[in-house]
Amino acid sequence: MxxxxxxxxxxxxFLEIGLLDSTGxxxxxxxxxxxxxxxxxxxxxxxxxxxxxxxxxxxVESKL
Amino acid sequence: xxxGALGPAVFDIDYDQEIERICHGLLETSKExxxxxxxxxxxxxxxxSVTAALCARAFGTGKVLALLLPEQDSSxxxxxxxxxxxxxxxxxxxxxxxxxTLEAIGCYRMRDEAIRxxxxxxxxxxxxxxxxxxxxKGGFHYFRLVVQRPDGELLERRLPHKAYLxxxxxxxxxxxxxxxxxxxxxxxxxxxxIGTPNRVExxxxxxxxxxxxxxxxxxxxxxxxxxxxxLARHMGLPEEICSTTPTTDTYSLDQGQDxxxxxxxxxxxxxxxxxxxxxxxxxxxxxxxxxxxxxAGMVYADIEAKRRATTYMHSGPRLLETVSEILTERQxxxx
Numbered sequence: 001m002x003x004x005x006x007x008x009x010x011x012x013x014f015l016e017i018g019l020l021d022s023t024g025x026x027x028x029x030x031x032x033x034x035x036x037x038x039x040x041x042x043x044x045x046x047x048x049x050x051x052x053x054x055x056x057x058x059x060v061e062s063k064l
Numbered sequence: 065x066x067x068g069a070l071g072p073a074v075f076d077i078d079y080d081q082e083i084e085r086i087c088h089g090l091l092e093t094s095k096e097x098x099x100x101x102x103x104x105x106x107x108x109x110x111x112x113s114v115t116a117a118l119c120a121r122a123f124g125t126g127k128v129l130a131l132l133l134p135e136q137d138s139s140x141x142x143x144x145x146x147x148x149x150x151x152x153x154x155x156x157x158x159x160x161x162x163x164x165t166l167e168a169i170g171c172y173r174m175r176d177e178a179i180r181x182x183x184x185x186x187x188x189x190x191x192x193x194x195x196x197x198x199x200x201k202g203g204f205h206y207f208r209l210v211v212q213r214p215d216g217e218l219l220e221r222r223l224p225h226k227a228y229l230x231x232x233x234x235x236x237x238x239x240x241x242x243x244x245x246x247x248x249x250x251x252x253x254x255x256x257x258i259g260t261p262n263r264v265e266x267x268x269x270x271x272x273x274x275x276x277x278x279x280x281x282x283x284x285x286x287x288x289x290x291x292x293x294x295l296a297r298h299m300g301l302p303e304e305i306c307s308t309t310p311t312t313d314t315y316s317l318d319q320g321q322d323x324x325x326x327x328x329x330x331x332x333x334x335x336x337x338x339x340x341x342x343x344x345x346x347x348x349x350x351x352x353x354x355x356x357x358x359x360a361g362m363v364y365a366d367i368e369a370k371r372r373a374t375t376y377m378h379s380g381p382r383l384l385e386t387v388s389e390i391l392t393e394r395q396x397x398x399x
Contacts, residue, residue: 015204021373022196022205023228029206030225042222046203 087122101127101255108145171237178230193315239275256280269374
């Protein structure tokens with residue numbers, strides 16, 4: 001899913017830098033589900049939860 | 065341009081001149097390749113129908129072979145419309161059912177194995193398709209698997225990454241086996257294989273690499289689908305073909321192209337791509353196709369995202385060092 005030359009900060013928006021395509025989104029969601037044993041609901045696949053490393057951290061912590 | 069001018073009229077071209085230009089290009093390119101005719105796989109859809117008609121015009125009907133390559137998930141309409149076209153144009157047409165080949169190579173088995181990881185009760189009697197979901201208001205797109213039980217009940221779940229990749233990889237066998245058969249006939253007859261993508265498909269990478277993305281000449285890749293429909297009518301193709309709705313004809317459940325890949329139906333997608341290519345502000349596109357400005361901005365962003373994501377699809381094999389005696393600009397890049 002990645003572009004190797006992108007400088008990725010904790011708050012960098014994946015949408016703004018075009019990091020994630022639709023295949024990348026399902027790869028990310030599958031990774032989170034398998035790695036953290038959480039169930040990602042369809043309505044949780046949103047920029048609010050998944051658009052940066054900070055967002056993902058907050059989201060996963062809220063699910064644990 | 066004012067917003068009133070952004071509409072179907074932007075696609076108006078001189079169709080006689082365009083036919084002349086394409087036919088000249090087909091003949092000149094095939095001469096350069098030392099091939100003397102054309103193989104065209106036809107599906108009854110508008111793109112392959114117009115391509116076959118252009119080939120018939122360029123090479124003469126005696127030097128064009130039309131192939132109908134159905135498999136068990138193909139719509140029965142595909143073959144009947146394809147045959148109608150071949151009869152209308154007076155083309156020699158061969159039908160090769162590729163289902164046994166796909167069965168032998170494991171296409172259906174590996175697809176069904178992946179589907180069962182999502183729907184454990186799934187059997188080959190069920191139908192299926194992949195649809196794209198999400199993406200509204202700048203959100204993320206993701207894929208859902210839709211299955212239909214034999215009693216007609218529809219079930220739908222989000223696709224995990226591994227299952228998605230395997231289903232797509234398995235179904236890609238269909239386009240790649242078709243291309244293998246096209247090249248068999250092209251080699252045996254010393255013909256070119258003619259690809260049938262329209263501009264949006266080509267631009268947005270909506271093809272299978274080394275499958276339908278592979279060809280010797282792609283004569284309508286510069287034309288928007290709206291123009292291809294108009295060309296079909298201009299060339300007098302049968303009304304049944306001129307009024308077909310675009311589908312992928314790849315999955316056993318009916319699947320519109322906008323369900324799987326594009327964010328808009330084809331006519332609006334054409335206009336969006338044209339507007340984006342001509343620097344038209346999102347607000348004007350929004351007004352022209354009846355969406356809000358934010359959505360229009362997202363459509364533009366999606367066009368750019370697909371261009372980035374499909375670089376691999378367009379790339380030919382990369383050499384790590386130039387072979388200056390062989391490499392030419394013409395040999396690089398296009399699938």
